Amino acid sequence: MRTLIKGARVLDPGTLDGYKTILIEDDTIAAVLDPSDPVPGAACDLTVIDAQGLVLVPGLMDIHVHLREPGHEYKETIATGMAAAARGGFTAVCAMPNTVPVNDNAQVTAFVLEKARGAKGARVYPVGAVTRGSAGTHLAEIRDMRQAGIKAVSDDGRPVENPQLMRRALEYCHGLSLPVFVHAEELSLVNGGAMNEGPAATFWGIPGIPNAAEAVMVARDILLSRLTGAHVHFCHVSCEESIDLIRNAKQRNIRVTCETAPHYFTLTDEDVKGYDTRFKMNPPLRSHRDRQAVIQGLADGTIDVIASDHAPHSKEEKDLEFDRAAFGIVGLETALPLSLKLVQDGHLALPDLVRKMAKHPARILGINNDIIPGNKADLTLIDLDEKWVVDPDRFVSKSRNTPFAGTAVQGRAAATMVGGTLVYDRHHD
Numbered sequence: 116m117r118t119l120i121k122g123a124r125v126l127d128p129g130t131l132d133g134y135k136t137i138l139i140e141d142d143t144i145a146a147v148l149d150p151s152d153p154v155p156g157a158a159c160d161l162t163v164i165d166a167q168g169l170v171l172v173p174g175l176m177d178i179h180v181h182l183r184e185p186g187h188e189y190k191e192t193i194a195t196g197m198a199a200a201a202r203g204g205f206t207a208v209c210a211m212p213n214t215v216p217v218n219d220n221a222q223v224t225a226f227v228l229e230k231a232r233g234a235k236g237a238r239v240y241p242v243g244a245v246t247r248g249s250a251g252t253h254l255a256e257i258r259d260m261r262q263a264g265i266k267a268v269s270d271d272g273r274p275v276e277n278p279q280l281m282r283r284a285l286e287y288c289h290g291l292s293l294p295v296f297v298h299a300e301e302l303s304l305v306n307g308g309a310m311n312e313g314p315a316a317t318f319w320g321i322p323g324i325p326n327a328a329e330a331v332m333v334a335r336d337i338l339l340s341r342l343t344g345a346h347v348h349f350c351h352v353s354c355e356e357s358i359d360l361i362r363n364a365k366q367r368n369i370r371v372t373c374e375t376a377p378h379y380f381t382l383t384d385e386d387v388k389g390y391d392t393r394f395k396m397n398p399p400l401r402s403h404r405d406r407q408a409v410i411q412g413l414a415d416g417t418i419d420v421i422a423s424d425h426a427p428h429s430k431e432e433k434d435l436e437f438d439r440a441a442f443g444i445v446g447l448e449t450a451l452p453l454s455l456k457l458v459q460d461g462h463l464a465l466p467d468l469v470r471k472m473a474k475h476p477a478r479i480l481g482i483n484n485d486i487i488p489g490n491k492a493d494l495t496l497i498d499l500d501e502k503w504v505v506d507p508d509r510f511v512s513k514s515r516n517t518p519f520a521g522t523a524v525q526g527r528a529a530a531t532m533v534g535g536t537l538v539y540d541r542h543h544d
C-alpha cells in the first residue's frame with residue numbers, strides 16, 4: 116500500500132518547514148520529496164491525499180488521558196477513547212492506570228494493549244501504577260509492566276503521599292529508564308475543597324483548594340528528583356507557585372518536565388458560576404494571575420507539554436451538588452483548537468505549539484516521531500483556518516462533560532494518520 120500526501124506545508128519543528136510531498140509505504144514514511152521531484156515507483160497503486168491549505172505535523176500525542184477501561188466502560192472504552200483522540204488530531208495517547216482494576220501489573224497492561232490492537236484510532240501507550248492499587252503502600256510490579264509495554268508510571272488521581280516510598284519508586288524507575296508522572300497534591304491542604312481557594316469560592320460558599328496544595332508536592336518531588344536523578348514529569352500544572360518552582364529546578368538542571376491542560380490557560384475560577392459542575396476539575400481552575408503564569412510558563416519553555424487530562428464522566432456523576440460531583444472534563448476533541456488560540460493570540464509560535472503537543476511528549480516517552488524516512492507514518496493534518504463551535508453532541512467520546520459547549524474556536528484536525536492508515540478524516544466526520 117502506497118500513499119502520497121501532496122500540497123501540505125510540512126512542519127517538523129527544528130528540521131522541516133516548507134511545502135513537501137510525503138510518500139508512505141505500508142506503515143512507514145518512505146520519502147520526503149520536494150513538490151517537483153518525481154515520485155519513485157509505479158503510479159498505479161498510489162493513493163493521493165490532497166492536503167493543500169493544510170499543515171502536516173508529526174502526530175500529536177496526548178500524554179494524559181483516562182480511558183476508563185477496564186471497569187468504567189459506561190464513561191469511555193479504549194475504543195471510543197482512541198476514536199475521540201483521532202478526531203482530536205492525536206495519533207497516540209497515554210492511558211492512565213486508575214481503572215478498575217488499577218493497571219498495576221502486567222496482566223492489566225496486556226489487556227489494555229490487546230483491546231487497543233482490536234480498535235481503530237490513536238495508539239495507546241499504557242501508564243502503569245507506581246504503587247499497588249495506587250494505594251500508596253507498596254510498589255507495583257513496575258518491571259513486569261515495563262516488559263508488557265508501559266511507557267511511564269503514575270498514581271494519577273492520587274499523590275504518592277509517603278516521601279520515602281516516592282524516593283524508592285524514583286530510584287527504581289530511574290534504573291528502568293521510566294519517567295514518573297506526578298499528580299502533585301497534598302491532601303491535607305485540599306481538606307475537602309472543591310474549587311480554587313479565593314474570592315470566587317467565598318462568593319459561592321464552596322470550600323477552597325489553595326495553590327499550595329499543588330506546589331508543596333511539586334517542591335517535594337523536585338527535591339526527590341534532585342536526590343535520585345530520576346525523571347519526574349509533573350501532570351496538569353495549574354498555578355504560579357508550581358511554575359516558579361519548576362522554572363528554578365530546570366535552571367539547576369534537575370531532571371523535571373511538566374504539562375498543563377488547555378482549561379488552565381483558557382478559563383479561571385471566575386468562570387465557575389452557578390454551581391456548574393462542568394467547570395469542576397482537579398486541580399481546579401485558578402485565578403487570573405495563575406492563568407497568566409501558565410501562559411508565561413508555556414511561552415518561556417518552563418511548561419514542556421500540553422495534555423488534555425481527558426477525564427470522561429457520566430451525566431449522573433456530574434449532575435450532583437458541586438461538592439459531590441466528580442472532578443474532571445473531557446478534552447481530547449477540544450485540546451487542539453483551544454491550544455491553537457495561544458498561537459492566534461500571539462503567545463506561542465506554531466512550531467512551539469507543535470513541540471508541546473507532539474515533539475516533547477514523544478521525547479518524554481522515548482519515542483522518535485520526526486518526519487523522516489524509516490519512521491512510522493504517524494501524522495496529523497491541521498486546518499488552521501476552519502472556524503467552528505464546540506458541540507458536545509458531536510463528540511465520539513462516550514462522555515459529554517465539557518465546559519466548552521458553544522465555545523467558538525478556530526482550527527482543527529483535518530485528518531489523523533496512524534501507521535499509514537487514516538484513522539480520522541473530517542470529510543467522513
Ligand SMILES: [Zn+2]
Binds near residue numbers: 273351
Ligand atoms: Zn491527576
